Amino acid sequence: MFIEILVYCLLAGIALLAAFQLGRKSCTRPAGDVAKNSRVGGSRVRSSKDPSLECELVVLENHCLRDALQYFRRNAESRPAFDRLLSLYKVERRFPDLSHFRLGPNMFDSINLDWIIFINPTTGELVGHGITTRFAWDQDIASLPGGWQGVVRASYIHSHVDQRQPNTLVGLFIFVEDQFRQQGWANNVIEEMRALAKRNAIQALIIPLRPPLRYKKEYAAMPMAEFAALMRDDGLPLDHWIRLHTRLGARILCASEKSHQHAMPVQDFHVQFSQIPLSESGDMLVERNGEWYKIHVDLEHDIVLINQGCVWVRHAL
Ligand SMILES: CC(C)(COP(=O)(O)OP(=O)(O)OC[C@H]1O[C@@H](n2cnc3c(N)ncnc32)[C@H](O)[C@@H]1OP(=O)(O)O)[C@@H](O)C(=O)NCCC(=O)NCCS
Numbered sequence: 001m002f003i004e005i006l007v008y009c010l011l012a013g014i015a016l017l018a019a020f021q022l023g024r025k026s027c028t029r030p031a032g033d034v035a036k037n038s039r040v041g042g043s044r045v046r047s048s049k050d051p052s053l054e055c056e057l058v059v060l061e062n063h064c065l066r067d068a069l070q071y072f073r074r075n076a077e078s079r080p081a082f083d084r085l086l087s088l089y090k091v092e093r094r095f096p097d098l099s100h101f102r103l104g105p106n107m108f109d110s111i112n113l114d115w116i117i118f119i120n121p122t123t124g125e126l127v128g129h130g131i132t133t134r135f136a137w138d139q140d141i142a143s144l145p146g147g148w149q150g151v152v153r154a155s156y157i158h159s160h161v162d163q164r165q166p167n168t169l170v171g172l173f174i175f176v177e178d179q180f181r182q183q184g185w186a187n188n189v190i191e192e193m194r195a196l197a198k199r200n201a202i203q204a205l206i207i208p209l210r211p212p213l214r215y216k217k218e219y220a221a222m223p224m225a226e227f228a229a230l231m232r233d234d235g236l237p238l239d240h241w242i243r244l245h246t247r248l249g250a251r252i253l254c255a256s257e258k259s260h261q262h263a264m265p266v267q268d269f270h271v272q273f274s275q276i277p278l279s280e281s282g283d284m285l286v287e288r289n290g291e292w293y294k295i296h297v298d299l300e301h302d303i304v305l306i307n308q309g310c311v312w313v314r315h316a317l
Contacts, residue, residue, distance in 0.1 A: 055121060116132070116192045136165060169202045217287075250316075252313055
């Protein structure tokens, strides 16, 4: 009897250890509450008040989505900003939702992310935030991933499959809250991405830009490279998002037609995207929530492909 209990305890211990190791592999652990420059495992939380910006800055380094949500939950009571982030990222999506049709594999939930969060110190509300991930890149434009999906996949492969040391930081998302837009906050998020890269001895900061003006009807069918080259009379890029990055010193690396991709059967297209009848195969423009998209329809194979494309830029470090 004693031996049996001993064997049972041993087996339970091994199982616990295996589960712990699996957990470690899928996602690094975060630090708990807001702490100044605390570090746990590969993840780090930095919190500071920036007097020049009159803002609180919280940076969660190497926190996968699950860990970041845990952090937001823990701190939601102290600052509404974290509650807002929870509402943005802990979304209960009714199935099927457009996000389910992102052309896969979509490993976003599993990769390590860095979260740059600006908070109003008086009200505790969210001002803006940005998300980055890291991957290993040989600095050759020809070997850049196609776009957003491609780089998320590369980040996953290099951290979970190949175990390669990342040397490149990629901006995946920047969002400034409505009431703080057009006040230069996007600059601050980008500057903080550069600071994050420098702190981690990263060689490059690159971003697959999704230019907002491209979704106007007159530009939606234009090849991305042609669109990226459109200039205003003053010689600056026509699109305000590309303009902001180039004004900050970023260099356009290349344009890609293969970023932010969705693929779905025709019936789902009508539910998720547009009710416009699809009577023949080929490329066409459709409108969704005031934005225009070029789609490819293949009726024979019952597929609609939405390929938004991106403009890759590289910021100097
Ligand atoms: C894109 C975004 C991050 C810009 O943030 P922001 O803090 O308002 O940007 P800035 O204040 O630095 O403005 C930069 C330039 O864009 C212009 N701009 C900003 N929003 C604009 C809009 N809706 N329409 C036209 N121009 C706009 C500004 O006037 C400024 O132009 P300038 O170069 O002539 O000075 C913000 O609008 C946003 O969060 N949008 C939703 C999410 C998104 O699309 N993110 C980008 C892709 S990941």
